[in-house]
Amino acid sequence: MINNYEIMETIRMLEEEKLDIRTITMGISLSDCADSDGDKAREKIYNKIVDYAGELVSVAEAIELKYDIPIINKRISVTPISLVAAASDEDNYLKFAKTLDKAAKEVGVDFIGGFSALVHKGMTKADRKLIASIPKALAQTERVCSSVNIGTTKAGLNMDAVAYMGLIVKEAAQLTADNGGVGASKLVIFANAPEDNPFMAGAFHGVGEGECMINVGISGPGAVKSALANVKGESFDVVADTIKKSAFKITRMGQLVANEASEMLGVTPGIVDLSLAPTPAVGDSVARILEEMGLESCGVHGTTAALALLNDAVKKGGVMASSHVGGLSGAFIPVSEDAGMIEAVENGSLNLEKLEAMTAVCSVGLDMIAVPGKTKAETISAIIADEAAIGMVNNKTTAVRIIPVPGKDVGDEVVYGGLFGRAPIMKVSEYSSSEFIKRGGRIPAPLHSLKN
Amino acid sequence: MRAIISVIGVDQIGIIAEVSSLLAANKVNILDINQTVLDEYFTMTMLVDLEKLEIPLEELKDKLSQKGEEMGLSIKLQHEDIFRSMHRI
Numbered sequence: 001m002i003n004n005y006e007i008m009e010t011i012r013m014l015e016e017e018k019l020d021i022r023t024i025t026m027g028i029s030l031s032d033c034a035d036s037d038g039d040k041a042r043e044k045i046y047n048k049i050v051d052y053a054g055e056l057v058s059v060a061e062a063i064e065l066k067y068d069i070p071i072i073n074k075r076i077s078v079t080p081i082s083l084v085a086a087a088s089d090e091d092n093y094l095k096f097a098k099t100l101d102k103a104a105k106e107v108g109v110d111f112i113g114g115f116s117a118l119v120h121k122g123m124t125k126a127d128r129k130l131i132a133s134i135p136k137a138l139a140q141t142e143r144v145c146s147s148v149n150i151g152t153t154k155a156g157l158n159m160d161a162v163a164y165m166g167l168i169v170k171e172a173a174q175l176t177a178d179n180g181g182v183g184a185s186k187l188v189i190f191a192n193a194p195e196d197n198p199f200m201a202g203a204f205h206g207v208g209e210g211e212c213m214i215n216v217g218i219s220g221p222g223a224v225k226s227a228l229a230n231v232k233g234e235s236f237d238v239v240a241d242t243i244k245k246s247a248f249k250i251t252r253m254g255q256l257v258a259n260e261a262s263e264m265l266g267v268t269p270g271i272v273d274l275s276l277a278p279t280p281a282v283g284d285s286v287a288r289i290l291e292e293m294g295l296e297s298c299g300v301h302g303t304t305a306a307l308a309l310l311n312d313a314v315k316k317g318g319v320m321a322s323s324h325v326g327g328l329s330g331a332f333i334p335v336s337e338d339a340g341m342i343e344a345v346e347n348g349s350l351n352l353e354k355l356e357a358m359t360a361v362c363s364v365g366l367d368m369i370a371v372p373g374k375t376k377a378e379t380i381s382a383i384i385a386d387e388a389a390i391g392m393v394n395n396k397t398t399a400v401r402i403i404p405v406p407g408k409d410v411g412d413e414v415v416y417g418g419l420f421g422r423a424p425i426m427k428v429s430e431y432s433s434s435e436f437i438k439r440g441g442r443i444p445a446p447l448h449s450l451k452n
Numbered sequence: 453m454r455a456i457i458s459v460i461g462v463d464q465i466g467i468i469a470e471v472s473s474l475l476a477a478n479k480v481n482i483l484d485i486n487q488t489v490l491d492e493y494f495t496m497t498m499l500v501d502l503e504k505l506e507i508p509l510e511e512l513k514d515k516l517s518q519k520g521e522e523m524g525l526s527i528k529l530q531h532e533d534i535f536r537s538m539h540r541i
Contacts, residue, residue, distance in 0.1 A: 002456065002532070002535040002536060002539060002540075003486070004486050004488065004495060004497050006535060006538070006539040007456055007458055007497045007535055008458070008460075008495060008497075009539075010534060010535055010538055010539070011458055011460070011528065065509060065510055065513070066509070066530075066531045067530050067531050067533070067534040068528055068529070068530045068534075069534065249538045249539070252537045252538050253534060253537065253538055255537070256533060256534060256537040
């Protein structure tokens, strides 16, 4: 029998340290739903989602009951809609977003991702229509999430798309001004977007994926922090080993849930995403892990090194615990969703520039950052370009989820509630990037030799 | 299905008796019991077999947590695989 100590450790991780499964995400291919008649395409999309995901929520609940593990979200990701809608001759794809929303509500999932376009080298007519539809789609639906990939290491950065996305982010925030610009919080702009990511708002079902797959995202910053609290003052060798052990245990739980869900649903198991995803709840914070390593407040000098160690150790510990690792695996640093990050911004130790440096060594990027509503579209584009350049050059995924909160300025705060949390408005540079963004064209892909 | 029942709380007379009679009444077979008391803090873990359980799992879990509330204890039931997967390679 498993010994008492091990049982108590698991229970403590689940109850006190807020270990949970962040999401079970079902990826569904919609490529066979394309139709020259938009209405027919939408009917096929709705029917397919409801057919495939009808049992998703009840299966997740059965797993929660069996293991007493909280599964916070159930989600769906679909083929980028720009690819599915392209066959129709409609001018805007808002109706497709509404169909996704309706299907998500019908099956009871929290979010549906894939109102997306992949434009890292160029934009098709359909990509353009989809991107133009994003602000209204996010304002007029509840559960739909959108993402656009504007660069890759192999293709370089599509700066026309970067310029366009600055305007789209602004419009998405403006159309949801009554709710703190929440529309922009459901839009992710990627470089090197992964095709199997279970996390929102950036999940979509990539074209290389199967018909239907189950991807699981875990969460557990609290458990890692507690493990580190037991090795105070020890060397980094001990710190790294301790994180690896915690990550291993957390990931094994994720793999168990992934296997169980796939089997019960009769769906191919996809990947486990090893990301340490924080929640606004006290004790479930990535910033607190960094502080546990000896930093007075997240953002202080040393934060990037601490995060590099954390991110790497999480992957090393998790890789052996899972059959297939994928998605964004690493540590997330979404400001509004992490109590420690919020506090660090409020006390002045964490700023946008430091966050940008941190994103060079951890998964994702500038995530859930609230900036003044008056921030120019070109400035947002330039922030996207900087972040994408980090991803492009370092061969990693980076993303920007930034909210220019209408009517708010530095010193104010915006509250979204739930998993999205609350965000202090962060300062952006007051100097202009307009002439730079206006140039358009592409930034060429980087050289892969002469690495310096 | 085999599951682990864990009971945590302040020590008092009759914890094992109360929990095991509830289990017996619902046809749950106890395979192993482990208990310790540390600083008046009682922890007990039981490996049980639910093969002959006649009520839905959810109902048994409700009954256990209700009993826990009555006695000021936390009583949980979880499939043994969660512990096995986390602690055994």
